[in-house]
Amino acid sequence: MINIMQNDGGGLPKINLDEKLPIQTGESSILVPKIEVLQENVSPQPQVKSGKTKKVWLMVLIFFSVFLIYNLVVCFLIYQKGVKLATSLNQLSVAAQSKDLAKIKVGLDQTNINLGNFRTAYKFIFWAKILPFVGPYVKDGDHAATAAKAGIEAGQIVVTTIEPYSDLLGLQGGVSPILGAKTGEQTTQDRIDFIIKTIPDLLPKIDSISAKAKTINDEISQIVPNRYPEVYKGKKIRSQIKTIQGLVEEVSGFIVNGKPMLENAPYILGMDSPRTYMILFQNDKEIRPTGGFMTAYAMMKVDKAKFEPVSSNDIYNLDAQYKPSIRAPEPIIKYIKGPYILSQNLRLRDMNWSPDFGVSMQTFSSAISKLGLGNIDGIIAVDTQLLTNLLDAIGPIGVPGFGNFSTKIDPECSCPQVIHELESFADIEGPIIWDPLTGKIILRPPNSDNRKRIIGPLMNSILANAFGQPKEKLPALFEAGFKSLIEKHVLFYIFDPKVETAVSDFGLGGTIRNYDGDYLHVNDANLGGRKSNLYATEDVNQDIKIGSDGTVTKTLTITYKNPMKQDGWLNSVLPTWVRVYVPQGSTLITSEGLDAKTDPYDDLGKTVFAGFFQLRPEGVSKITFEYKLPFKVSKNYKLLIQKQPGTDGFLYLIKLGKHSEEFYLKTDKELKIGL
Template sequence: MFKKNQSQSNQDSSQESIQNSELNSRSSNKNADSLSQPPSSLKIEKSSKTKNFNIWPKRKSRQILLILFLLCCVFLGAVAVLTTYTYNIGRQVLSSGNEMVFSIQTANDQFKQQNLPGVEQQLLLAQEQLTQLSNQYQQLAIYNKLPWIKNYYQDGISGLTAAEHGLKAAIVAVKAITPYADVLGFEGEGSFEGGTTEDRIALLLQTLEMVTPELDEIESLLIQTEEHLSHINPERYPEKLRDVLIRDQIAQAQSTISQSIIIFQEFRPVVEQLPTIAGSSEPKKYLMLFQNNNELRPTGGFLTAYSIINLDEGKVIPEKSDDIYELDRRFNERIPIPESLGKYLTTERYWNLRDMNISPDFKKSMDTFFEHYQKVKGEPDDIDGIIAIDTHVLTRLLEILGPVELPGYGTFSAEIDPRCDCPQVVYALSEIITKPTPYLREDRKGVLGPMMQAILIKTYGAPRQHFSELFELVWNSIQGKNLQMYFVDDQLQLAAENAGAAGRMKAPEQGDFLAIVDANLGGAKSNLFTESEVLYLVDGPDNGFITATLEITYRNSRKADNCNLEAGQLCLNAPAPTWNRLYLPSGSQLIDALGFSQEPTTYEELGLLVIDGFFTLDPLGMAKIRVSYQVPYELPEYQLSIWKQGGVKPYKMIVDVNGNQAELLIDRDTTYEDRF
């Protein structure tokens, strides 16, 4: 019985164990299934301890969602309000800005019309509009508190401050020149309206030094303008927005003000030294040279004639004049002709004064010329400087002032003469000076002096509306090297160089450089009928070098004249033996040269490499030279400085940098920049 019961008990225990094992297995499987489900499917078993617990109470969830919704509404509302506010202020700023720009453009138009009161009125109006614009813009000061956006807001403040200084500089400049309005050919209540033009010029020179404080203020304002513009980083802005080149315009504004400061600082010594140059404190004596650019030479033309003039308080008093051959006749020095010139100018054994302008650098040539001129007997020993002009200056003077009559010589004008399809003054002077005659013509020796005196008399009596044209002529002639100056006094020479009036050629510190210098060594006046064009190809950079290919095409448009002396006819056009020199950056290496009559030579001069060659251009003919060379180059972008020879007509030049072409008109020294 006991065993039976024990056995039964064992059986019950065994069954219970099996049941517990099954329950454990089911529980284990249930737990495994529960773990394998995603968190969202987890079920929380209720017990007496967890009966009322919930992780996200419904009421609290609704409160949080409501708060988030309200915050979004507030944010969106604030954005909407700020956007509307910004839009309205932006419209006001844009409107005021357009009004200010219109006033500045109107001031510029008034200046072109020589109306100084109108210029000042529009500048003052623009200044008021700028104040209104600044006040409106400052209503957006909230953006100065926002990260990232504040940079753009501060750029606007910098631009407005720069505009304020720039406008003030313009107003000070206008007020500074207003007293000279009459003399300068402007409308306005000038201080020099009484007396003759000579009297007004004398008074102007005496009072010029009084404008020095205004010059100081203008320079200071320009520097402040540059400083504020420099705070703007163009790289923060897109290159283009609705076809407007935003980034380039910002960079251009910064570059323009920087260049303006450089020009102002370089030109200021001219204003300060002008009274001295014009003989305000004591009379000055100058040697005036006439360079005939129709017979081109390195400084601008063949030295045809000369004159001695005195300047006393701005009044020009001619002393004497003669042709260059008479000066050479009295030059007793027998200097062997330099080899560089003599190998091409084979008709001369000795170096004459008329051929001493062989350097394209006007100062260097005049150093040589003046040294030997002082040895000529009968010439003044108190010369203060040299002023050189060419036929372009004479022609433009006659275009502005009208014809002049010279007793014993006839009438000279700028009208086109059908005998040469050139200005009448050019043909008439050529007849007087160069036409062969079977008799001795004394009248050919002194034409320059009387002509300049007649032109000056007409200038002094000209209506004041011509004065601005005359000042423009002087400025353009200086930039084109049709008018060049050389002074014995170092300070006056420095002033001329700073104004670009000294005809200097200086090697650039960096970048590419090109100067084309031609000399007509016996081709009559054939440059009158010669045109040229230039193609300049640049490849690279590669291993610290760029490769340049220069192609120059010369064309003569007129048939040859009868230049036989026995024929006694005027010889203007004949085959032109041409000495050609190309000035390139130091360290350049010649690769190939075509079109020269013989192999060109290379050497260093003026801190530059020179390629020296020779060719002949025939009437109705064409000549082409093509030169390839390497230039050491380290700048990340391409920069080319083009030096224009004095006396050369403006010519077209195509620059191609790795396939990107640009067409330039070279009528003065020019700088071109491009990306590689």
Template sequence: MNMNYRRPKKRKRRLLIFLFILLLATLFPAFLIFSGAGETAKHSKAAVASYKLQNFDSLKTEINATKNSLQKVDFSLNLLFWVRIIPILGGYYADIKNFSEAGVEELKAADFLFSQFESSKDELMFNNHEKSGPERVTQVIKILQKAMPHLDKIEANLIRANELVENIDTDKYPSNLKGKNLQKILSLAKSFIIGAGVAAEEGRDALTIAPAAFGDPVAREYLLLFQNDKEIRPTGGFITAFATLKINKGQVETTTSDDIYRLDERLLATCLTKICPLTPPAPIIKYLPEVSGKPRSAWSMRDSNISPDLPTSAKEFERMFQLLGEGLPFDGIIYIDSQVVEELIEITGPIDVFGTKYSSEIDKRCNCPNVIYELESYAEIAAKGEQDRKAVLGVLMQQILAKTVGADIEKLPEFIETIARLANHKHIMFYMHDQKTQGALAKLNWTGEIKSFEGDYLHINDSNFAGGKSNLYVEQKVTQDIKIKNNKVTKKIIIEYKNLQPFGIWLNGINRDYVRFYVPKGSKLINSKGADEPFNTIEDLGKTVFETFLTVRPQNSRKIELEYEIPYSPKDKYELMIQKQPGAKDFEYAIKINGSKKADFKLDQDKQFKFDL
């Protein structure tokens, strides 16, 4: 009886001891984490305040204190290592741990840099007086110049931070947690950390040329071309408007601005008095007739971007521009589309231009953001050639830049992340005359080239020829079905086009799509179906190209298929590059090899794959 009585007591005692240890293993680290997180938040806010006040000594101290506080958090998280084995919860713990460790690496880099800047704080404009937005840009350029010689010392920290966060799925976090968009906050932090790592490893040349590109020591002028991605063309959209940007030591101003038809009107007037080589390419003659229905007899600047290779199209635009007799009074061309304007206005808030409000709110007239509707409305007015049409783009971009640069310091990381992401996703692209600058931007894949690749390759390029702004609504789904047999590769591509919105006169009409498939040179078409015309085979930019034409009506769908043989003999890996069309939406892609699904994704930027065979 006594033994039976003692056993339950021993079990109870052991259970209590286990629960006590578990409680201690949870509460003690949690207390340390909570305490360290509070200190980290306090010092990070103090660092921001110190920068606003331009107090170098205080800023340096607070960066160091923030690093030390976050290291305490990171150490305390180590004590909860056992949480990793708990389903679901372990995944969230791993994310927190990786963000914490990455933050420590970033702050170590910042702490080191500011210790090196001690003797240069006056030169870096830290004078205990708050800076205006433009002055902050000038200061950042000076800081960048001072940081470059020390980049080797912090590269390992930035790359390590990148590796820690690159696989974190921020989409699984809630978009609304106690009034805060946690998903957006984490996504911004992840992008910023990855961006710093890429800049240190792959973007060093871009950092080196940045001061000169921003007009230090010599002012630069750039031609800004607006491509309307809702009327998609080979390099991102129909060229609608232009503006000239002058940048002097980081200070930006627009000097001229107008719609593209003004330039074409001048070109037409010039070519009445001299012979101009403006014979249109075959696709424009065939698929883009005059309003009267007659074949187009002259090529214009607004249609100059017929090549999907941005440098090729940019050179064609500049050739036409020089016919005006002004040479090339700019140092390069910056291409943007409506996605850029929309996302920047989300940061700045609504902007008024000539009595019209541009905002990111949904406009019921198009079931799209208001800024998109107003830009498309402006494009339509410009196309009609009304004499009193106003030059909207330059004024709009000037106000966006002014509001962004002058925004609170807390918003600057979001602005930088947005610009970098838009460039990565081919909504901002560059064609610079200075070869060193162009080469540096090309390393970041911000220059829109059609690339060479040893392996399988695919680039699908759509051109909306007189189909309204229907690409606002047209969606695509692309399936690649690859078969490998007896060392021979055949591929079937299926594209499903859908436009679920009703007809909208000038906004949503019949999408008239001249579509090209750029594939490895030497590929041979086996069969095809679904298009309005038979596929034609040509060669361009070192690729074999299958071209055709189809129409997609509102509230309708189409499907085209083509099958071809590829001159590629993979061994243990199947290598594939897919290049996204600039300006295009992030369409859905699926890849199968011998019936097995290998990838399912949205094509938001160029991608390379190596699939095991």
């Protein structure tokens, strides 16, 4: 303690360091109290090793730099190879358009090389398939490249296969084409004979092409169009992918089903023994369920692909020999009237009532067998569109005793001259007067004894001209025949079950198909409207709505139009019985626009909505059906539309959400829409 003492002598006080001061309590001290600092058990901070951290970051930087450079180099390499591939594809396209086989071969080989180089470069980014966003696009690229490879290989097989037929297909530059080995005057018949004889050599190659087509279809179908934009830089992307997918699937099916058809072609053409067919002429200007009113017929023999001349006869003459025994469908009885007032049994000429050509011909062939016409091998139906297609390819022809025929538009009917002449010959009206004493006809309209005898000579002249064409016209002739087949202007019903199956699978049997998905077939029957279908058209609009639970509701609107005036000859009021075939079990919600209708019923494995209306000249009729499908959809919506034979490409519009598609229905069409 420190004690301060007073100095007696004045001056500074003394400090006694030994004296203890008493402890004072209760009084504030002027001293600063001592503060005890609590000591915590704090671990010492480690010393940062700055050198090691820099090395880690440097390694990361180097890795990403190398990775970036690698990808830039690979992408540039892929781009280079892609440019070369695109160039070779363009050159191949130009070669194909030139129809020069030699150039096509070179183009295929060069494209194959460039495609190989592209695929090699593309493999360097295969690792990206595992990435969540980029991966699917990389996979799509691989699918497209694999499909392209199979496509090139298929193209090489096709070129080798068709080389002997190069002049038939209008191709140039083939090495010693067999068909052109003689002269340019070699006839179509000679070429057909050669084709039939070489079918056995074609079949193994068809197998190879089918395998490649399957690979292409399998790869292309795995690409998801909906992950791509609708439009990019003014070009349609998504719809183009869907179009390619649909085309590939269609071609693949065509090739697969083409083999059985080729295998059975020798049978149809009488290569082993002569065949006899009934040729039915269906007038598509008077539309009926299988393509037209059965107006005439002829018997034709085919022996080793050679067609003997035919003579035609009026279906009414055949009908006069037939004793009806089957009750006619109610619409025929009610609206055609005429002979059905006396007897309600079905006439031969109306037996193509089923939209399925095979079903109709079963009924028809059974009936004509009772008239001694059962010794035939099948029935082939043709319509007037086949005539015009062939005449477009051949040019004007002369028919002895009947004059000249062409496809030049006749102003009297605004139709091809050949159609005008056929209708003029057949439809001259007037009274028939009998001699009361002898019973002989003394006055009747021209041609009333056989209004359709012109058809036989016309067909003979067309066939003679077709089989005598020089090679310059063969491609157009081949295209006309093929177009008529796939557009259902020629239908086959062959009595041999195996051959009939091949014909039907190839799409030439007019069959109502089974289908796993949505389905539509609009079928019209002219029940007494003269030849008004020459002018009538129809637009078909399908508005499809899919609910959150996958329920599909459709509104089908069919707009019929006849822009021409009534002429008292071809064009008049058109009474029509319309049938709409939809998936079996579909529920009709409402229908509008029909003058008369029936309750929905089932036929040919479908549910049918049907009714009657009339379309007037210069008039419009609109029919609407709203219905619900019997199944639900989730990821994809599929629709098969089957064309009615004899019709000529009506306009169809499909709407599903943002998806809209418009097309002319020239043949059966399948649509697949991702949801």
